[in-house]
């Protein structure tokens with residue numbers, strides 16, 4: 001078990017991760033999202049498959065950057081009548097919808113297997129919704145000429161958004177929702193034995209471990225395909241959960257499809273492909289290595 005850092009916000013994290021009453025609404029929301037956004041072009045667009053990178057973190061920069069810039073101008077002063085702040089808040093409000101949609105899409109794929117992720121994601125989203133409401137109220141107040149009230153509401157929005165953003169960072173960087181699941185063990189750089197040739201039957205996937213790396217092997221006609229077995233999306237084993245479709249394997253967890261020829265993503269929600277290996281057979285052994 002990893003030791004918890006004694007930081008000022010650790011009590012907040014502990015309280016949120018232990019908040020079991022959030023499970024019922026969280027499961028309901030997660031299930032609804034997964035049923036509504038099924039694998040295909042819309043899910044790929046929201047996940048960032050087309051970008052080769054999760055889309056949500058990029059959009060959060062727009063929302064947080066716009067709102068925080070408005071509050072910063074309130075604090076340090078601007079040489080106008082508040083037009084810049086109103087425009088910045090308007091930009092943040094406009095970007096909020098797509099940002100929330102990409103976030104809930106990412107979270108819904110992770111929450112069924114991890115209660116702590118479910119709870120933290122729900123509080124993160126709720127906090128951001130509250131911050132949106134505070135900034136929207138701030139904009140209304142400013143438009144009515146009540147700049148003092150607008151500044152106060154904006155400052156409250158910034159405080160809530162800061163805490164919600166902190167929980168979003170915790171989701172990604174501590175709970176591991178989002179990183180490429182193959183990045184820390186891509187596979188052998190020199191030829192390494194994967195299995196005996198006799199162990200591979202035509203058309204039957206086999207999972208092996210080479211060094212520390214789980215590897216998916218498939219003899220297909222006269223060729224042996226080898227790709228990383230841990231799905232880059234959320235880490236499911238392709239050999240255990242996947243379904244074959246010719247020279248494509250479809251992950252059983254969320255439906256990402258990878259080419260067995262080069263590991264590339266044929267369909268998301270994965271945003272990066274699987275490491276694919278060169279394969280040779282000699283002396284009754286199947287050997288693999290990463291391409292040069």
Ligand code: FES
Pocket residue numbers: 109231232233234235236251252253254255256268269270
């Ligand atoms: S773990 Fe999500 S598609 Fe494979």
